[in-house]
Amino acid sequence: MKPNLSPQQLNDFQDELDQLRQSIEAKVGQEDFDYIKNMIEIKRYLEISGRLLIHFSLDPISWSLGVASLSSAHILESMEIGHNVMHGQYDFHGDPEINSSEYDWTITATAKNWKRAHNYHHHSFTNVVGKDTDYGYGLFRIADDVEWNPVHLLQPVLSPLSGLVFEYAVALYDLQLQQYFLPKWLRPKEHAELMSKQELAQELKEFAVKTTKKSLKEYVLFPLLAGPMAPKVLAGNVSAQAIRNLWSFAVIYCGHLPEGNFSFTEEEVEAETKGQWYVRQILGSSNFEGSLLLHIMSGHLSHQIEHHLFPDLPAWRYRELGPKVKAVCEKYAVPYQTGKMLPQLKTVAQRLLKYALPDRKSNKVSETQSHAPVTEANDIEQKSLLITRKKPAKVVRKKRQVEMAQVEIA
Amino acid sequence: MEMHTPLLEKTLAQSISPHITARLIDQTLETHNTKSYFFESAQPLSEFKAGSHVNIEFDSAGKSIKRTYTLSSSPKLRDVFSITVKRIEGGLASNWLFNHLELGDTILVSQPQGQFVLPRPIPGRLLMLSAGSGITPLMSMLRYLTRTNNHSEITFLHYAQSDSDLIFGDELKQLAARHANLSLHFVVERETTDDTLLTGRISRENLSQLVPRLQDHEIYLCGPRPFMSATIKILDDLEFNPSHLHQENFTADSAALIGSVETPKYSALLSFSNSKLSTQSTPASTILEQAEAIGLSPSHGCRMGICRTCLCQKQSGTTVNILTGEESSEGSEYILPCISVAKTNTVISL
Numbered sequence: 125m126k127p128n129l130s131p132q133q134l135n136d137f138q139d140e141l142d143q144l145r146q147s148i149e150a151k152v153g154q155e156d157f158d159y160i161k162n163m164i165e166i167k168r169y170l171e172i173s174g175r176l177l178i179h180f181s182l183d184p185i186s187w188s189l190g191v192a193s194l195s196s197a198h199i200l201e202s203m204e205i206g207h208n209v210m211h212g213q214y215d216f217h218g219d220p221e222i223n224s225s226e227y228d229w230t231i232t233a234t235a236k237n238w239k240r241a242h243n244y245h246h247h248s249f250t251n252v253v254g255k256d257t258d259y260g261y262g263l264f265r266i267a268d269d270v271e272w273n274p275v276h277l278l279q280p281v282l283s284p285l286s287g288l289v290f291e292y293a294v295a296l297y298d299l300q301l302q303q304y305f306l307p308k309w310l311r312p313k314e315h316a317e318l319m320s321k322q323e324l325a326q327e328l329k330e331f332a333v334k335t336t337k338k339s340l341k342e343y344v345l346f347p348l349l350a351g352p353m354a355p356k357v358l359a360g361n362v363s364a365q366a367i368r369n370l371w372s373f374a375v376i377y378c379g380h381l382p383e384g385n386f387s388f389t390e391e392e393v394e395a396e397t398k399g400q401w402y403v404r405q406i407l408g409s410s411n412f413e414g415s416l417l418l419h420i421m422s423g424h425l426s427h428q429i430e431h432h433l434f435p436d437l438p439a440w441r442y443r444e445l446g447p448k449v450k451a452v453c454e455k456y457a458v459p460y461q462t463g464k465m466l467p468q469l470k471t472v473a474q475r476l477l478k479y480a481l482p483d484r485k486s487n488k489v490s491e492t493q494s495h496a497p498v499t500e501a502n503d504i505e506q507k508s509l510l511i512t513r514k515k516p517a518k519v520v521r522k523k524r525q526v527e528m529a530q531v532e533i534a
Numbered sequence: 535m536e537m538h539t540p541l542l543e544k545t546l547a548q549s550i551s552p553h554i555t556a557r558l559i560d561q562t563l564e565t566h567n568t569k570s571y572f573f574e575s576a577q578p579l580s581e582f583k584a585g586s587h588v589n590i591e592f593d594s595a596g597k598s599i600k601r602t603y604t605l606s607s608s609p610k611l612r613d614v615f616s617i618t619v620k621r622i623e624g625g626l627a628s629n630w631l632f633n634h635l636e637l638g639d640t641i642l643v644s645q646p647q648g649q650f651v652l653p654r655p656i657p658g659r660l661l662m663l664s665a666g667s668g669i670t671p672l673m674s675m676l677r678y679l680t681r682t683n684n685h686s687e688i689t690f691l692h693y694a695q696s697d698s699d700l701i702f703g704d705e706l707k708q709l710a711a712r713h714a715n716l717s718l719h720f721v722v723e724r725e726t727t728d729d730t731l732l733t734g735r736i737s738r739e740n741l742s743q744l745v746p747r748l749q750d751h752e753i754y755l756c757g758p759r760p761f762m763s764a765t766i767k768i769l770d771d772l773e774f775n776p777s778h779l780h781q782e783n784f785t786a787d788s789a790a791l792i793g794s795v796e797t798p799k800y801s802a803l804l805s806f807s808n809s810k811l812s813t814q815s816t817p818a819s820t821i822l823e824q825a826e827a828i829g830l831s832p833s834h835g836c837r838m839g840i841c842r843t844c845l846c847q848k849q850s851g852t853t854v855n856i857l858t859g860e861e862s863s864e865g866s867e868y869i870l871p872c873i874s875v876a877k878t879n880t881v882i883s884l
Contacts, residue, residue, distance in 0.1 A: 399658050
């Protein structure tokens with residue numbers, strides 16, 4: 125059950141979280157700038173060493189070390205640097221290298237597409253079916269709130285496979301291609317707002333240009349530089365990308381889909397307050413626990429809850445915020461979902477398997493909050509209008525021309 | 535506030551001319567001098583936010599009359615909607631609606647628009663503050679909020695002259711009984727036997743007592759100009775953050791507008807360049823009224839500076855905004871002729 129806070133509690137809850145935010149905002153400055161610049165530096169060294177090791181390796185061990193180093197660089201670039209920079213976490217500084225309007229990460233999803241689908245749709249409408257495509261309803265079904273469709277039979281296979289090519293899957297999934305190309309009977313009923321075909325064509329063109337450039341660099345140019353050893357470099361580069369893809373897949377799936385996270389309807393969130401918005405972000409997100417390395421390599425999405433509350437604060441600060449946010453949640457009895465990464469992933473896998481099949485019996489259990497909007501029949505205004513509508517609209521057309529002449533003119 | 539280029543403003547203004555035909559399906563006498571008119575239209579209004587207004591147009595004695603009224607119904611309903619109109623003594627439109635509009639009659643309605651609307655997310659602590667018929671946009675907001683899953687703490691504070699002037703009184707009381715988050719207060723000027731009502735006028739003490747943590751509220755204010763001015767002064771004295779105050783200038787008739795500010799005695803030549811006509815300007819009439827008086831038919835809507843349909847270019851001369859008393863520059867710029875008077879010799883592109 126979702127918690128049922130009173131309007132006053134919701135406002136107090138909001139005030140406490142706003143104060144937490146202000147306490148961090150007051151600290152943001154040089155330390156954050158140095159942090160992200162260090163990350164960029166580390167990523168550069170990891171990339172150079174990875175590419176050199178792959179290029180010059182003569183044995184599987186050094187090649188594997190090269191792949192590990194290069195994939196770590198890719199992970200750092202997309203998770204801790206790209207994702208967070210594109211959220212505007214470091215815009216305060218003004219350095220164009222870490223500015224959200226300038227940065228385009230190495231993942232094939234274009235920055236423009238990502239910022240629209242992720243920063244706006246996902247972060248504003250977190251876990252709202254029909255608004256936030258990250259909840260998976262575009263192709264997948266993990267709860268009763270999505271109507272079963274034959275395409276869901278594929279999800280136990282399609283989902284892990286998409287992990288291997290996650291960057292492509294994400295880029296194309298956000299465009300909701302299934303709604304344009306799947307036959308109607310195979311299209312999931314739930315989808316977010318669709319773009320026009322012209323806009324879609326433009327997005328696909330930009331995606332194709334970026335993908336081609338990246339592919340030429342990673343899978344043609346670098347391998348060719350190695351001459352006869354090209355296949356080894358190609359295999360190394362493909363492996364590094366696949367590892368980054370699988371890791372991103374695991375981290376993202378842990379964010380909002382584990383058992384215990386709630387979904388929401390558009391009606392539920394239509395006129396929410398900031399306090400209600402905070403509660404929804406928390407109920408729709410899951411953290412996972414682990415070492416400092418795990419936090420950094422996940423881009424601090426291990427603190428998904430804090431990220432969703434304050435997506436524009438420098439992510440490494442979420443480590444400091446986490447226990448404080450948790451304490452506020454405990455005070456107001458708002459469930460704070462956290463656990464180890466693998467058990468969280470296991471619950472996602474179980475949901476993907478369970479909901480691949482249609483419901484055996486119609487025992488739909490709605491997780492939505494009980495205080496739903498006032499029903500129309502109870503609404504005084506609606507009631508009076510409905511009664512009025514039942515009356516035949518008796519058109520009383522008197523001699524209007526005569527009446528017009530009687531109109532008092534100021 | 536959102537800024538538009540003058541050209542864009544003109545385009546926006548033109549796009550809201552009335553074009554939907556709406557049929558009157560019900561009317562309710564809210565008080566002795568205020569009626570709600572319920573309309574039905576085959577083409578629903580476009581999506582709008584609570585607090586928006588529409589331009590309506592109808593024929594009176596062979597003359598086309600346009601006015602702007604706030605939608606008092608919730609934006610949840612778009613093919614059935616209502617406006618609530620207070621009859622103004624001497625007011626052409628309100629009297630015509632009151633006396634002559636009958637069930638089944640049709641009028642033309644524009645698409646809704648306006649800036650006096652609720653933001654997203656909805657403020658958690660909301661003070662809706664109104665007087666007289668200024669209650670209409672706030673009623674639309676409240677009807678909307680009480681039909682959603684909104685959990686704001688709402689204080690609805692309404693001022694009226696007497697208990698017989700309380701618009702939506704019964705509906706508001708029922709809403710307050712059903713929604714624990716709604717705190718409702720009516721304050722009337724004249725003595726009353728109804729002990730649920732408070733008496734008096736808006737005051738600093740009144741506001742501080744009825745609205746705990748006033749400074750933490752987002753305030754939506756609408757009413758006649760003297761009420762608005764008094765409230766703003768109190769809020770200034772209380773050092774209320776002006777960025778949390780949202781207001782709609784609400785005056786029903788241009789005659790009332792002119793009378794509401796002290797207008798010095800200007801005498802200037804007012805020329806209309808496109809039609810090559812001119813007239814001796816007087817501060818008792820707006821530029822729009824003077825243009826009409828010499829036979830021009832400029833496009834217009836609300837005649838109270840809200841809808842911006844009349845927006846036109848002033849080529850030269852100083853004009854005065856009768857709502858704010860603000861003077862224009864002497865050079866070329868866009869003005870609203872329905873709320874402007876000419877202070878010096880002025881040339882308008884009409």
